[in-house]
Amino acid sequence: MKNHCKSKSMNALSTPWNTQLRELAKRCQFLQALSLYPQMLRHGDRPNAFTFPFALKSCAALSLPILGSQFHGQITKVGCVFEPFVQTGLISMYCKGSLVDNARKVFEENFHSRKLTVCYNALVSGYVSNSKCSEAVLLFRQMNEEGVPVNSVTLLGLIPACVSPINLELGSSLHCSTLKYGFDSDVSVVNCFITMYMKCGSVNYAQKLFDEMPVKGLISWNAMVSGYAQNGLATNVLELYRNMDMNGVHPDPVTLVGVLSSCANLGAQSVGHEVEFKIQASGFTSNPFLNNALINMYARCGNLTKAQAVFDGMPERTLVSWTAIIGGYGMHGHGEIAVQLFKEMIRSGIEPDGTAFVCVLSACSHAGLTDQGLEYFKMMKRNYQLEPGPEHYSCMVDLLGRAGRLKEAQTLIESMPIKPDGAVWGALLGACKIHKNVELAELAFERVIELEPENIGYYVLLSNIYSNANNSKGVLRIRIMMKEKKLKKDPGCSYVELKGRVHPFIVGDRNHLQSDEIYRVLEELEAIIMQEFGKPEKDNREESNKDGFTRVGVHSEKLAVAFGLLNTTTGAEVVIIKNLRICEDCHLFFKMVSKIVHRQLTVRDATRFHHFRNGSCSCKDYW
DNA sequence: CTAGGGTTAG
Numbered sequence: 367m368k369n370h371c372k373s374k375s376m377n378a379l380s381t382p383w384n385t386q387l388r389e390l391a392k393r394c395q396f397l398q399a400l401s402l403y404p405q406m407l408r409h410g411d412r413p414n415a416f417t418f419p420f421a422l423k424s425c426a427a428l429s430l431p432i433l434g435s436q437f438h439g440q441i442t443k444v445g446c447v448f449e450p451f452v453q454t455g456l457i458s459m460y461c462k463g464s465l466v467d468n469a470r471k472v473f474e475e476n477f478h479s480r481k482l483t484v485c486y487n488a489l490v491s492g493y494v495s496n497s498k499c500s501e502a503v504l505l506f507r508q509m510n511e512e513g514v515p516v517n518s519v520t521l522l523g524l525i526p527a528c529v530s531p532i533n534l535e536l537g538s539s540l541h542c543s544t545l546k547y548g549f550d551s552d553v554s555v556v557n558c559f560i561t562m563y564m565k566c567g568s569v570n571y572a573q574k575l576f577d578e579m580p581v582k583g584l585i586s587w588n589a590m591v592s593g594y595a596q597n598g599l600a601t602n603v604l605e606l607y608r609n610m611d612m613n614g615v616h617p618d619p620v621t622l623v624g625v626l627s628s629c630a631n632l633g634a635q636s637v638g639h640e641v642e643f644k645i646q647a648s649g650f651t652s653n654p655f656l657n658n659a660l661i662n663m664y665a666r667c668g669n670l671t672k673a674q675a676v677f678d679g680m681p682e683r684t685l686v687s688w689t690a691i692i693g694g695y696g697m698h699g700h701g702e703i704a705v706q707l708f709k710e711m712i713r714s715g716i717e718p719d720g721t722a723f724v725c726v727l728s729a730c731s732h733a734g735l736t737d738q739g740l741e742y743f744k745m746m747k748r749n750y751q752l753e754p755g756p757e758h759y760s761c762m763v764d765l766l767g768r769a770g771r772l773k774e775a776q777t778l779i780e781s782m783p784i785k786p787d788g789a790v791w792g793a794l795l796g797a798c799k800i801h802k803n804v805e806l807a808e809l810a811f812e813r814v815i816e817l818e819p820e821n822i823g824y825y826v827l828l829s830n831i832y833s834n835a836n837n838s839k840g841v842l843r844i845r846i847m848m849k850e851k852k853l854k855k856d857p858g859c860s861y862v863e864l865k866g867r868v869h870p871f872i873v874g875d876r877n878h879l880q881s882d883e884i885y886r887v888l889e890e891l892e893a894i895i896m897q898e899f900g901k902p903e904k905d906n907r908e909e910s911n912k913d914g915f916t917r918v919g920v921h922s923e924k925l926a927v928a929f930g931l932l933n934t935t936t937g938a939e940v941v942i943i944k945n946l947r948i949c950e951d952c953h954l955f956f957k958m959v960s961k962i963v964h965r966q967l968t969v970r971d972a973t974r975f976h977h978f979r980n981g982s983c984s985c986k987d988y989w
Numbered sequence: 990c991t992a993g994g995g996t997t998a999g
Contacts, residue, residue: 454990487990522991557992588993595994623994658995689996697998724997731998761998792999823999 383411387420396424400433415446422455431463438472448476454488461492483515491523499527503536518552525558529565537562557585564593587615591624600628601870604637617644619653626659635667658686665694685716693725701733708742720752727761736769760789767797772806788818795824799831804840807831822853860926871925878925880932888920888928895958927959 383406390399403421406413413421418441425434438456441447447456453476460469473489486509493502506524509516521544528537541559549555556579563572576582576590587610594602607625610617617625622641629638642660650656657680664673677683677691688711695704708726712718718726723746730739743762746752754762759782766775775794779786791814798807811828818824825848832840862869869878878884 450990458990484990489990491990517990519991525992552992554992559992561993583992585993590993592993618993620994627995653994655995660995662996684995686996691996693996719996721997728998757997764998789999796999 381416384414384416384420387417391420391423394427396427399424400428400430413440413444415444415449415452418444418446419451419455422452422459426455426459426462429463431460431465431468434459434463435465435468447472450482450484453482454484457485457488457492461488461496464496466492466496466498481512481514483509483517483520486514487517487519487523490520494523494527499533502527516547518549518555521547521549521555522558525555525562528562531566534563534566534568537566551580553579553581553583553586557583557589560586560589561593564589564596567597569593569597569599582615584615584618584621588618588620588624591621595624595627595631598631600632600634603628604632604634619645619650619656622650623655623659626656626663630659630663630666633667635664635669638663638667652681654680654682654684654687658684658690661687661690661694665690665697668698670694670698670700683714683716685711685719685722688716689722689725692722692729696725696729696732699732701729701735704729704733705735705738717750718752720746720755720758723752723754724757724761727758727765731761731765731768734769736765736771739765756784756787756790759784759786760793763790763793764797767794768800770801772797772801772803776806776809786813788814788821788824791817792821792824792827795827795831799827799834802831802834804831804835804837819851820853822848825853860922862926862930869926869929871922871929874920875922875925878929880929883932884925884928885920887932888924891928891931891959891962894962895955898962899958921955924955927955931959 383402387399387402390396390402399420403413403417406417418437421437422434425431425437434456437459441452441456446452453472456472457469460466460472469489469492473485476485486505490502490505493499493505502524506516506520508514509520521540525537525540527533528540537559544550544555556575560572560575563569563575572590572593576586579586587606591603591606591610594600594606603625607617607621610621622645625641626638629635629641638660641663645651645653645656645660657676660676661673664670664676673691673694677687680687688707692704692707692711695701695707704726708718708722708729711722723742726742727739730736730742739762743754743758746754746758759778762778763775766772766778772794775797779790779794782790791810795807795810795814798804798810807828811824814821814824825844829841829844832838832844860871862871871878875881
């Protein structure tokens, strides 16, 4: 190449450099691409309009706006600022480096660009990615007014502006107007709308769009998988994953991340394991997103050994990897290990963020490491300039509360510089239940229902506190409140994972295809239990309708056990996936059943299952 | 200029 360069004219000389630059940028080797530029100058070769777009793209990808602005200077000198590719490159580079005002300046100063769709597109998407959505919408209107043609890329840049539930209206009006442009048959535009509706929580609408697509691409499937996963619809994710397979669509890393996240929420370890196998078979083993999702999945399913193994096997661990493994140890009560790992992470030069602190604080709380937790809370601000949010305060209230330091917890809430949310008062209420403090519970309850009047969990909690204190007046008062507000506790739910399918059960469920047989097994089991161990102390079955409240029918856990026993072959492990806080009645039932059958019954924590976000599914609390 | 992704108590 060197010989080439010396012998040709200036302009043509830069061509081999440009080709190499373009190749490197295409392969995302941006640093190498940028290092080519000084080499080129050293050779005495001049950059031209074909050089800069790739240099700018590299600056954008690496978020180096300062270097980018030096290129801007060069571009002005060379005089190719009016070239569309250079211009859009500049706008995009400044936007990716968060210098939107510079981008706007480039856009405004260039007369020729005013009518160019690509330049508008670059700025529209730049505004959106810098969360300046109203500016993006204004610019979009301006395009229409000035008669600049809108293309599908314009929409791809603009639609993500409407990804929060607040913007659903704007999003759907945008959707309506795109019908007018005729982009409703463009696969990428529809994919983008699917994502938008999913992020707005409008799952049904997203599903409708997906179902009506005549041609679906891998990204369409992925948008649905991730959307379901983000909305906590883990069973839908698994169903869709099977459907993909049947339609001959091959999953890629993005698909598998969504599937793993749902396995984590369901506690569906065997599907998760299957996915891990697929990852290895497809050669995705070094994808950091996938490894983090694997750590999370194994940790949540209680398999800390495997979570640790994935973590140890990663060539590079990001903050998210550390957070996932720390959270995993924390949620299973290994507070000391979690704290050790947190220290190790800091030693390895990774700075914790707010999320990492939530994990370590809650780990301290679960393990009773009260002072350690207090120390970390102080450290947030002192060492890392992180302002504690309400989620950190609720961890602290939980930490102090569990340790019986209720007064300190209350003082902490009162000293908060930000407004406490429902979770903060809720944590105090929970602590009052553990330490049987009725008086403080009443205060916490009053505050928490001001903030979350619809959250049934808190009513149930206070009612149970009254009940433990034999305060029947209190219990009645809460029930009347709930009745007046027409609040009803969501039923609890248990899952059994069998041959890769997840079977959900709710209290008194009759929906399952094998419903009759399940009830038969249950009755048999209970008959044997009666025979062997006598009548269980508590039996909540068939208590109906006194004072208008529905009472517990047949517990979901019991149905799940009966289903498991009915459908597994000898020696198979029955996995009951359930909220850890099962009631004494069910606990007794589990113990007796596992004595009767010589199979292993495993109880898993699935409290994270989003369906129950607004109230625990502890069946004791179900009225 | 350009659609889909991992970590967050109670």
